[in-house]
Amino acid sequence: MRIVLGRQTEDLTTDGFRSRAAAYRLTLLDIGTGDGAFPYRVAGAYPEVLCVGLDPNREAPAAYASRARRKPARGGRANVLYVAAAVEAPPDALDASADLVTMNFPWAGLLARVLAGDSALTAALTKLARESWALQILLNAAAPPPSLERERGLLTPANVRERLDPALGPVRVTELPETARVASRWGGRLIRGSRRPIIRVRADFGAVPPQYDTLLNAAIGL
Numbered sequence: 067m068r069i070v071l072g073r074q075t076e077d078l079t080t081d082g083f084r085s086r087a088a089a090y091r092l093t094l095l096d097i098g099t100g101d102g103a104f105p106y107r108v109a110g111a112y113p114e115v116l117c118v119g120l121d122p123n124r125e126a127p128a129a130y131a132s133r134a135r136r137k138p139a140r141g142g143r144a145n146v147l148y149v150a151a152a153v154e155a156p157p158d159a160l161d162a163s164a165d166l167v168t169m170n171f172p173w174a175g176l177l178a179r180v181l182a183g184d185s186a187l188t189a190a191l192t193k194l195a196r197e198s199w200a201l202q203i204l205l206n207a208a209a210p211p212p213s214l215e216r217e218r219g220l221l222t223p224a225n226v227r228e229r230l231d232p233a234l235g236p237v238r239v240t241e242l243p244e245t246a247r248v249a250s251r252w253g254g255r256l257i258r259g260s261r262r263p264i265i266r267v268r269a270d271f272g273a274v275p276p277q278y279d280t281l282l283n284a285a286i287g288l
C-alpha cells in the first residue's frame with residue numbers, strides 16, 4: 067500500500083504492515099484523517115497503539131507524516147502511519163486490521179454516505195476491522211449535507227440516528243459536552259471557533275473491552 071512519508075510516498079507490503087502492526091497492542095484507523103493531527107496526537111498519548119490515518123488526499127497529512135519520522139525527542143512517533151487511500155478502496159493490507167475506527171468530521175460525499183445509511187460504507191468499515199471493534203464518528207452539527215439542510219437545518223442526535231445504517235446495530239448518538247476537546251484539526255477549529263455542537267456516533271461490535279471506550283473518550287478530551 068502507498069504510505070505517505072512527507073512529500074514522498076513509499077510502498078509498504080502487506081507483510082511489512084502486518085509485522086509492524088504486530089508490535090503494537092491495538093490498531094486505530096482514522097478515516098478521512100486530513101492533516102493527520104488526530105492519529106499523531108493519539109499515538110503520542112498511547113505508544114502501544116499503532117495509529118493509521120487514511121485519506122485519499124496524500125498531500126494533506128504530509129507535514130505530520132514527516133514530523134512522525136523525526137527522532138522521538140523532536141516529535142518523532144514510530145507508531146503513526148499515513149495511508150493514501152479512500153475508504154471505498156482501501157489497500158488489502160488493511161483488511162481486518164483495526165480495533166478502533168474513527169471518522170472525524172467527514173464532509174461532502176463521505177458525510178452524505180454516513181447520513182444516507184449507506185450499507186456499502188458499513189461493509190467497507192467492517193472489512194477493515196477485526197472481529198471485535200469500536201467505531202466513533204464525529205459530525206459537525208452545523209454543517210449538515212444539503213438534503214438535510216433543506217429539510218431541517220442542524221444535525222441532532224435524533225435526526226442523525228434515524229439516518230444511520232441499521233446494520234451498525236445499537237449505536238449511541240449524543241451531543242458532545244462543551245468540555246470536549248477533539249484532538250483533530252477540524253475538531254479544534256469547531257471548538258475554538260463558534261463552539262458549534264458536535265454529534266458523536268459510537269458503536270461497538272463483538273466483545274469490546276472497556277479500554278477502547280476509555281481511549282476514544284480521551285481522544286476527545288472526555
Ligand SMILES: C[S@@+](CC[C@H](N)C(=O)[O-])C[C@H]1O[C@@H](n2cnc3c(N)ncnc32)[C@H](O)[C@@H]1O
Binds near residue numbers: 100122126170176250
Ligand atoms: C473536513 S476534513 C476532516 C479532516 C480530519 N478528520 C479532521 O478532523 O481534522 C474531511 C476529510 O475527509 C477526506 N475524505 C473525503 N472523502 C473521503 C473518502 N471517500 N475516504 C476517506 N477520506 C475521505 C478528505 O480528503 C478530508 O481530508
